[in-house]
Amino acid sequence: xxxxxxxxxxxxxxxxxxxxxxxxxxxxxxxxxxxxxxxxxxxxxxxxxxxxxxxxxxxxxxxxxxxxxxxxxxxxxxxxxxxxxxxxxxxxxxxxxxxxxxxxxxxxxxxxxxxxxxxxxxxxxxxxxxxxxxxxxxxxxxxxxxxxxxxxxxxxxxxxxxxxxxxxxxxxxxxxxxxxxxxxxxxxxxxxxxxxxxxxxxxxxxxxxxxxxxxxxxxxxxxxxxxxxxxxxxxxxxxxxxxxxxxxxxxxxxxxxxxxxxxxxxxxxxxxxxxxxxxxxxxxxxxxxxxxxxxxxxxxxxxxxxxxxxxxxxxxxxxxxxxxxxxxxxxxxxxxxxxxxxxxxxxxxxxxxxxxxxxxxxxxxxxxxxxxxxxxxxxxxxxxxxxxxxxxxxxxxxxxxxxxxxxxxxxxxxxx
Numbered sequence: 318x319x320x321x322x323x324x325x326x327x328x329x330x331x332x333x334x335x336x337x338x339x340x341x342x343x344x345x346x347x348x349x350x351x352x353x354x355x356x357x358x359x360x361x362x363x364x365x366x367x368x369x370x371x372x373x374x375x376x377x378x379x380x381x382x383x384x385x386x387x388x389x390x391x392x393x394x395x396x397x398x399x400x401x402x403x404x405x406x407x408x409x410x411x412x413x414x415x416x417x418x419x420x421x422x423x424x425x426x427x428x429x430x431x432x433x434x435x436x437x438x439x440x441x442x443x444x445x446x447x448x449x450x451x452x453x454x455x456x457x458x459x460x461x462x463x464x465x466x467x468x469x470x471x472x473x474x475x476x477x478x479x480x481x482x483x484x485x486x487x488x489x490x491x492x493x494x495x496x497x498x499x500x501x502x503x504x505x506x507x508x509x510x511x512x513x514x515x516x517x518x519x520x521x522x523x524x525x526x527x528x529x530x531x532x533x534x535x536x537x538x539x540x541x542x543x544x545x546x547x548x549x550x551x552x553x554x555x556x557x558x559x560x561x562x563x564x565x566x567x568x569x570x571x572x573x574x575x576x577x578x579x580x581x582x583x584x585x586x587x588x589x590x591x592x593x594x595x596x597x598x599x600x601x602x603x604x605x606x607x608x609x610x611x612x613x614x615x616x617x618x619x620x621x622x623x624x625x626x627x628x629x630x631x632x633x634x635x636x637x638x639x640x641x642x643x644x645x646x647x648x649x650x651x652x653x654x655x656x657x658x659x660x661x662x663x664x665x666x667x668x669x670x671x672x673x674x675x676x677x678x679x680x681x682x683x684x685x686x687x688x689x690x691x692x693x694x695x696x697x698x699x700x701x702x703x704x705x706x707x708x709x710x711x712x713x714x715x716x717x718x719x720x721x722x723x724x725x726x727x728x729x730x731x732x733x
Contacts (some may be wrong), residue, residue, distance in 0.1 A: 322495045323564045324573040326408070326557030327669050328401025330394040330508075332370030332550055332656060336401060337516025340666070341673040343655070344681045345702050346383075350656050351534045351548055357513055364520060367531040369511065370550025370657030384463075385558070387450045390510040392459040394553035394662075397503050399464035402557040407568065408502070410468065419472030420461040420501040421726035422555070423483040425661030425716075428455030430512035442526030457468060460508050464555075465580030472500045481621070481658070483507040484665030485606050485724050489578030501563045506552035506665035515660075516549060522588055524625060525549070538685040539622035539651035539660075540629050540693035547623045550657025554665030571730040573672045579604030590715060592627055594634035600638035600721035604711065608725035612640040615647060615725075616707035617680060619671040620697075621715045622651025623658055626700055630692040632713065637695075650698040654684040665715035668724060671710050675728025680705040 323334040329336060332350035335345040343350070350370040354361075355368060377393045378385045384393070399420070403410070410418075438446035453459060458476040465474050473494050477486045484507035491505035519525045526536040526546035538544040564571060581600040583591040590597065604611065621632055636644045652667045653659075659666055674680055679702050686699040712724040 319496050320498065321561040322492045322575045323559050323561060323571045323616040324403040324556050324575065325559045325569045326573060327572065327672070328398035328405060328407025328555045329552070329666055329669055330372055330398050330551040331666055332372055334373055337669060337673065340670065343651070344670055345394070345677065345679050347682055347701055348655065349534060349684060350550065351537065353532050354516070360658055361513065362661040364516065365527045365531060366525045367388045367537065367546055368534050370659070382393065386448065387454070387456040388459065388463060391424050391428060391508045392463045393461045394510065395422055395555065396463050396507040397469050398506065398555040398706055399468065402504060402555045403468065403675060406557040408489065411722065413502065414470055416471045417500050418470045419494060419500045420465045421475045421487045421494065421503055421505045422460040422464070423477035423487045423507050423661060424457045424460045424509050425478060425480045425483055426509055426515055427478070428499045429459040430457045430514050433514055441620055447509030457648065464504055478661065479675050479720040479722070480718055481660065481663055482714040482716040482720040482722040483661035484668065485578065485712060485714040485722040486580070488556060488575065488665060488668060489722065489724055491579065492575040495558055495560050501560050503558045503560050504555055504611060505555060506555035507661045509660040509662040511549045519549060526624060530663055535685050537624045538656055539624045539654050539683050540697045542688045542690040544624040544626065544629065546625055547653065547658040550659045552659050552662050552666055554662060554669045556665070556668065559672045562725065572676065573726050573728045574612045574731055576610065576725040576727055577604050579723045581721045582641050584720065584721055590628055590631045591719065592631050594638060597631060597635035597715060597721050598638040599704055600723050601635060601711065604723040604725050606628055610709065610725055612643045614709050615640060615643070615646055615711055618649040619667050619710060619712045620649050621685065621713040622649045622653055624653065628715065630690065632715065633693050633695055644695060647696065648698045648703065649695045650681055651683040655681065664712055667727060668712045670727060671712055673726050675707050675710065678704055678706045
């Protein structure tokens, strides 16, 4: 016997601010989260782009004062978003079996900046210059371990790091934990924080958008012929997943149902996608198969849409291959055009935005789409959010290393 898996709570930390309501209010009104990056060193004069999506005015000491010296920002985001999701779900933790309540989360970069800073301090000051918490502050497992520690959750606990596909992978694996009876509840999502070193890496990989003005904020242009790269961002999205039997028993409000996941790997290039789109197509097909969906059942696609030269047309090709002519009848928009590229946190936050869109009958736009690429010829919802009733949507994520992960989600309570 398998369980249906529902979303009964959500939490978000994003460049728009704290909470799901702030995220949705901003995205549904065509707002942009990209601003000049704060705190860059003099070396940043070499950067061709100095904008990004930073969580505004965030200090660990204000949100989690007792953990200020023990955790990295990406871990703090995970704790905060997890607390939000639990509160949103109205679960009474004192009345549940915590050995059946797990966490599935992850991060693309973890706290690599923290590690580098402490190594520099070691070179300058020796061992006493290094925080004794350095080892646990930069490890990816803190994305799932810290929420569990703070909330006393003793069920399955996993952390993933599959670059931009991390969020979908964590949610999909949590879904399967519940579906096959290994847990009743799972917090699932992903978290990432970017600092100057991460910006350096993306510059050297030639993945960052270029413009004559390094402070131009409207430079991320998914599906546009003038696109030149992506823009880095940070944050965390966490979903509270719950078995149907548990949700019905406690009369929980149901925001969505996770229907299935599809995964593949291009196994070709560490940064560039396989431009044939064949393996990406297979991930979408695998998702439809597990979800027991036909292409015609899909009513919206939340695209990966990074604004990079090869990714955008490859994604369009894969969607056409997997969904056939039907894809020409549905909206396919790029949340990163508003949020920036949240790295490993992207797909979890985009899943939340997609759920909110279905609940409110609105598709978020693809900003800065003024000169569509002829190779990207789907309905990409240019520049303005649109009223559009939908329930079933695909959430795409395709990452460095050829990681492809797609989720199928149906919004609302299936009994409605």
